[in-house]
Amino acid sequence: MKRFALSPSDPDFVQNPYPFYDLLRAGGKMVFWEDLNLPVVAGYDGVSMALRDTRFGREAPEGFEPDIPAHLRAFYDIEDHSMLELEGERHTRLRSLVLRAFTSRRIKALIPDLEEITNDLIDRFPDEEFDLMPAFAKMVPVRIICRLLGVPEEMSDQLLTWSNAMVAVYTPNRTRAIEEAASKAATEFSDFMRSYVEERRSKPADDLITSLIAAEQDGEKLTTDELITTCILLLNAGHEATVHSLGIAVKTLLEQNTPREFLSDDKIDGSIEELLRFDPPLHLFQRWVYEDTSFLGQPLKRGDKIGLLLGAANRDDDTWDDPDRFDPTRKVKQNTSFGAGIHFCVGAPLARLEMRVALPLLFERCPNIYLTDPPVYADTWHFHGLARLMVHV
Numbered sequence: 001m002k003r004f005a006l007s008p009s010d011p012d013f014v015q016n017p018y019p020f021y022d023l024l025r026a027g028g029k030m031v032f033w034e035d036l037n038l039p040v041v042a043g044y045d046g047v048s049m050a051l052r053d054t055r056f057g058r059e060a061p062e063g064f065e066p067d068i069p070a071h072l073r074a075f076y077d078i079e080d081h082s083m084l085e086l087e088g089e090r091h092t093r094l095r096s097l098v099l100r101a102f103t104s105r106r107i108k109a110l111i112p113d114l115e116e117i118t119n120d121l122i123d124r125f126p127d128e129e130f131d132l133m134p135a136f137a138k139m140v141p142v143r144i145i146c147r148l149l150g151v152p153e154e155m156s157d158q159l160l161t162w163s164n165a166m167v168a169v170y171t172p173n174r175t176r177a178i179e180e181a182a183s184k185a186a187t188e189f190s191d192f193m194r195s196y197v198e199e200r201r202s203k204p205a206d207d208l209i210t211s212l213i214a215a216e217q218d219g220e221k222l223t224t225d226e227l228i229t230t231c232i233l234l235l236n237a238g239h240e241a242t243v244h245s246l247g248i249a250v251k252t253l254l255e256q257n258t259p260r261e262f263l264s265d266d267k268i269d270g271s272i273e274e275l276l277r278f279d280p281p282l283h284l285f286q287r288w289v290y291e292d293t294s295f296l297g298q299p300l301k302r303g304d305k306i307g308l309l310l311g312a313a314n315r316d317d318d319t320w321d322d323p324d325r326f327d328p329t330r331k332v333k334q335n336t337s338f339g340a341g342i343h344f345c346v347g348a349p350l351a352r353l354e355m356r357v358a359l360p361l362l363f364e365r366c367p368n369i370y371l372t373d374p375p376v377y378a379d380t381w382h383f384h385g386l387a388r389l390m391v392h393v
């Protein structure tokens with residue numbers, strides 16, 4: 001297996017990881033990335049196959065469960081009940097309960113709310129140059145996920161703070177301070193959810209918390225701990241990636257001078273898929289190996305881990321013509337940005353809808369929007385996203 005070395009915090013890599021992904025892909029179907037201490041797959045076919053292959057999964061195989069230090073216990077008390085970290089029966093049960101509550105009717109019904117939130121944010125844009133991330137990209141997803149779940153929207157800023165602290169644990173170079181902050185946020189977030197769920201038991205409404213409470217009260221389907229974790233997972237996963245997909249989408253559309261017709265009703269779906277392929281917000285997911293086996297010509301042992309580079313798979317020239325070109329007319333193939341297989345993103349229809357409503361409204365109401373500074377990506381590789389997006393409207 002060929003070996004490659006590059007820090008995921010390397011400034012050039014942070015701003016543009018794709019040239020390094022090309023090197024990895026040219027090195028073989030599976031290569032070793034020394035700085036991550038991980039064999040990684042960067043080709044489209046390999047990533048797509050691994051995501052669907054039951055020899056691999058997200059939950060540690062028996063005997064390989066990592067030791068959890070005391071200062072991270074509170075964080076893992078939440079993670080232990082997360083469908084994203086489970087396989088088998090518990091994953092299927094939790095996922096199907098969420099999918100049952102996450103109906104396409106309920107998602108579609110959010111269109112007027114999305115329009116209202118987007119318009120409200122645009123109304124507040126200042127006259128001088130400003131950062132579109134906090135003013136827009138961060139706020140649309142958190143406010144809509146609050147409405148979908150049935151959590152007060154005034155909690156948005158607090159939820160963002162907790163969520164940012166928790167997901168920072170997935171940063172490759174995390175420190176003790178990051179871990180302690182994540183555990184503190186997990187404790188506060190779950191205390192809030194517990195008391196909020198208690199309060200909501202006697203006040204049913206047409207929202208996800210009500211559906212999840214019903215599943216919890218309906219016999220053995222959902223324990224209270226699972227209910228709390230599922231709410232936290234949906235609130236966190238429900239906005240972190242979407243924030244960056246919106247920010248990057250605006251950057252790409254402006255930098256590429258994309259004609260506005262590509263945001264029209266009949267063309268926007270193709271544009272969204274191309275935006276998500278071209279520069280997705282999540283680049284690396286890991287899988288445990290469940291049996292001694294071989295994959296892509298490499299021997300693997302039970303208890304090994306492999307890394308799947310979703311962002312690299314989307315730029316594989318064996319799959320995509322001229323992959324580094326942003327082309328909203330591209331005949332859409334399935335990009336890997338939402339994953340595949342049993343963990344395929346539950347929120348994909350909502351994320352797509354948020355982009356479908358927010359982007360055309362932004363460009364329609366701010367026809368003269370332009371970048372005032374080159375956009376800067378943040379050095380938080382678990383999310384490939386912008387630290388700043390300075391614009392004038």
Ligand code: HEM
Pocket residue numbers: 051058083084085095145233234237238239241242245280281282285286336337338339340342343344345346347348350351
């Ligand atoms: C553009 C925005 C988004 C992107 C790029 C994205 C991407 C992903 C990816 C790649 C996975 C699979 C992880 C893996 O296989 O290891 C995933 C899983 C998941 N996503 Fe998303 N996501 C987005 C938005 C959302 C939203 C809006 C929600 C919820 C409202 C959400 C909820 C989830 C959940 C619950 C899972 C776990 C599913 C499971 O384990 O069965 N995501 N997402």
